[in-house]
Amino acid sequence: MNIWIEQQRALIDFTLASLARRKARNLGLLAVYTLLVFVLASVALFSHALRHEATRVLADAPEIVLQRLVAGRHDLIPPGYLEKIGNIRGVQKMEGRLWGYYYDPVIKANYTFMVPSAGGVERGTIVIGAALERVRGLALETGISFRAYSGKLYSFVVADILPHDSELVSADLVLMHEDDFRTFFEFPAGHYTDIALAVANPQEVRNIAAKLAAALPDSRPILREEMLRTYASIFAWREGIVLAILSGAILAFAILAWDKAAGLSAEEKREIGILKAIGWETGDVIRMKIWEGVLISLTAFLVGYVAAYLHVFRGGGVLFEPVLKGWAVLYPRFQLAPEIDGLAVATLFFFTVVPYTAAVLVPIWRAATTDPDAVMR
Amino acid sequence: MIELIEVRKAFNQGKHNEFWALDGINLCIEAHRVTALCGPSGSGKTTLLTLIGCLARPTSGRARFKGEDISGLPERFLTQLRRRSFGFVFQQFNLIRGLSAEENIMLPAAPSGLPQHVVRARAAMLLDRLRLAHRRTARVEWLSGGEQQRVAIARALINDPEVLIADEPTANLDTTLAREFLAILESFASEGRTVILSSHDPLVIQSAAVHRVINMRDGRIVANYHDA
Amino acid sequence: MNHRPARLVLPLLAVALAGFAMSFVDAALLRERHAVRIEASHALAKRLELTDIALFTEARYTRHPSQADLHAPFQDHPLALEHFPTGSLIAPPRHEYLDRTTARAD
Numbered sequence A: 001m002n003i004w005i006e007q008q009r010a011l012i013d014f015t016l017a018s019l020a021r022r023k024a025r026n027l028g029l030l031a032v033y034t035l036l037v038f039v040l041a042s043v044a045l046f047s048h049a050l051r052h053e054a055t056r057v058l059a060d061a062p063e064i065v066l067q068r069l070v071a072g073r074h075d076l077i078p079p080g081y082l083e084k085i086g087n088i089r090g091v092q093k094m095e096g097r098l099w100g101y102y103y104d105p106v107i108k109a110n111y112t113f114m115v116p117s118a119g120g121v122e123r124g125t126i127v128i129g130a131a132l133e134r135v136r137g138l139a140l141e142t143g144i145s146f147r148a149y150s151g152k153l154y155s156f157v158v159a160d161i162l163p164h165d166s167e168l169v170s171a172d173l174v175l176m177h178e179d180d181f182r183t184f185f186e187f188p189a190g191h192y193t194d195i196a197l198a199v200a201n202p203q204e205v206r207n208i209a210a211k212l213a214a215a216l217p218d219s220r221p222i223l224r225e226e227m228l229r230t231y232a233s234i235f236a237w238r239e240g241i242v243l244a245i246l247s248g249a250i251l252a253f254a255i256l257a258w259d260k261a262a263g264l265s266a267e268e269k270r271e272i273g274i275l276k277a278i279g280w281e282t283g284d285v286i287r288m289k290i291w292e293g294v295l296i297s298l299t300a301f302l303v304g305y306v307a308a309y310l311h312v313f314r315g316g317g318v319l320f321e322p323v324l325k326g327w328a329v330l331y332p333r334f335q336l337a338p339e340i341d342g343l344a345v346a347t348l349f350f351f352t353v354v355p356y357t358a359a360v361l362v363p364i365w366r367a368a369t370t371d372p373d374a375v376m377r
Numbered sequence B: 001m002i003e004l005i006e007v008r009k010a011f012n013q014g015k016h017n018e019f020w021a022l023d024g025i026n027l028c029i030e031a032h033r034v035t036a037l038c039g040p041s042g043s044g045k046t047t048l049l050t051l052i053g054c055l056a057r058p059t060s061g062r063a064r065f066k067g068e069d070i071s072g073l074p075e076r077f078l079t080q081l082r083r084r085s086f087g088f089v090f091q092q093f094n095l096i097r098g099l100s101a102e103e104n105i106m107l108p109a110a111p112s113g114l115p116q117h118v119v120r121a122r123a124a125m126l127l128d129r130l131r132l133a134h135r136r137t138a139r140v141e142w143l144s145g146g147e148q149q150r151v152a153i154a155r156a157l158i159n160d161p162e163v164l165i166a167d168e169p170t171a172n173l174d175t176t177l178a179r180e181f182l183a184i185l186e187s188f189a190s191e192g193r194t195v196i197l198s199s200h201d202p203l204v205i206q207s208a209a210v211h212r213v214i215n216m217r218d219g220r221i222v223a224n225y226h227d228a
Numbered sequence C: 001m002n003h004r005p006a007r008l009v010l011p012l013l014a015v016a017l018a019g020f021a022m023s024f025v026d027a028a029l030l031r032e033r034h035a036v037r038i039e040a041s042h043a044l045a046k047r048l049e050l051t052d053i054a055l056f057t058e059a060r061y062t063r064h065p066s067q068a069d070l071h072a073p074f075q076d077h078p079l080a081l082e083h084f085p086t087g088s089l090i091a092p093p094r095h096e097y098l099d100r101t102t103a104r105a106d
């Protein structure tokens, strides 16, 4: 056992000493490799945690949301729809929802105006999301005016601010009283944006959705399952930007690693011959090279992963902000709960350590099996 | 100590360019002596050294080391034998560039699993003895020819081999350095090592340090002199 | 130069390994702290009947991706190009309803 450890230490010493000969090159390679792992791990950690968070937070979203379509576009629910739905068996609860978008030219941002069906907002007041508080510079008890699409100005007093902890779902919300909402948007009486439904038996959701579609042919039911599924695919591997960035990086690295690892120079071949002649076994040469591959790739993996962990869960994923924010003005501040997908980490480990080590080994294998007497000539 | 019986060595056997570099060598090399192989270029000296040093196997015939037949041993055992019992000083020195003198000297001990401090102490001792202690951490490519050769000798001795094999060791040295080298060889023999070298340098062959000269031509032994 | 590179590098590797292990411990501790926050967000989302997260506020159909449909980006013009970055982060929703109607048509 001791002998084995001493042996490995001696092999590691030699590997490191020979890597140190081309310090800049090998450190550069390590840096690029670490950066690549960092980006990959950041995306994996962030997207998994975000999916997990979205699924948890939206777990009790309405079971069915019924929209009406006119000429392929989302339209208002006219009076009478609620009654028709009432006749469908299995619908436990239904509510017309009132919500819509408002573009604020002052900060060039989109807000979501919404009437909480549970009420709780007085007339003339609003409850705002935290991003609004921050970006628009609002505080409790301050007033704000919005110019409606009709051109009239309406003033509201900020009665409450939604908790900062919930920014991820509420950053841009403006909650108001139903009367205010209808006046502001000149929303016709008896009309709703859409209808939220609860069903008695969750097993029946699909059947009821089918019945809804049959009873109201111009409507579109959206199941909770579909809402959750939308977020299950966020950042999924097929999605554009991430793939574009990563494929470029991976390709560049593959070329770099291949050049470094596979391009066995005449000098290296000679060195392997010398090692064999002075009493190294083929196995020793290969073990030495395995150490080289493992040391570089393991270091890159560990450092890249830990940096990614700190970035995503301690640094709020700041580097993703520009990507996720896009052209938006309002952006929630949030820290994700560190839900880590062990399988993804293991996959990342496997794909960073194994191919590189293999790329280092393959050419060595050929060189190491040549005859040791070659160096005598 | 080393016995060769009807040893033949072919290169590119069975191909159109088949070449018999050694053709029926019978030889017995005694322990604790300095033996020199000499002969014209291409006579097979280097090839014979590779067979003696277990770097290659004879095409036919037997080779014995301390009475044990080694011509049929698998590569693994040959490597172990080579590491434990033989030290090599190559004609081109074959040091590894970019590493220090000490690192080069310690290399053959890496697979042995000896504790680092033991190997390091031994390397220091050898460097001292070869008057190279002040160049311990210098990269080998900065060393002069003679210094490089002494590094190569120290490397050959790090595993404390019974047999030292040197191929044309004085080819790159001037007369003074060559004399110095022969003196070192003699001290090895007197401390109980066996030295086998090849050379066509008269200085070596006529030197009192060499106990036995074996003359070769076209892969055969033509004559050998014993003095002492 | 140090004489024993392994003596320097192996401890560094051990530190990195420890950091890796620590990240999981840290994650477990953080998760506990986040549990309360997530529960609060969940309660808020339930009370307000929210269907989406407020991550992409740049366009109507990205603010509530689950409520928009496949063709939302092209409503303004049939040849309009998707120019919001969000569009490259999330797939368009695939609503069962659309599948159902297509299935029924044949």
Ligand SMILES: Nc1ncnc2c1ncn2[C@@H]1O[C@H](COP(=O)(O)OP(=O)(O)OP(=O)(O)O)[C@@H](O)[C@H]1O
Binding pocket: A377, B011, B012, B019, B020, B021, B039, B040, B041, B042, B043, B044, B045, B046, B047, B048
């Ligand atoms: N790998 C090989 N393939 C073919 N021929 C070889 C090979 N190695 C050596 N030879 C031939 O074997 C013969 C003996 O070579 P060897 O190197 O043993 O000669 P030498 O006595 O050491 O010569 P020198 O004094 O020039 O070093 C030479 O003619 C050489 O060309």
Ligand SMILES: [Mg+2]
Binding pocket: B045, B046, B047, B167, B168
């Ligand atoms: Mg020769």
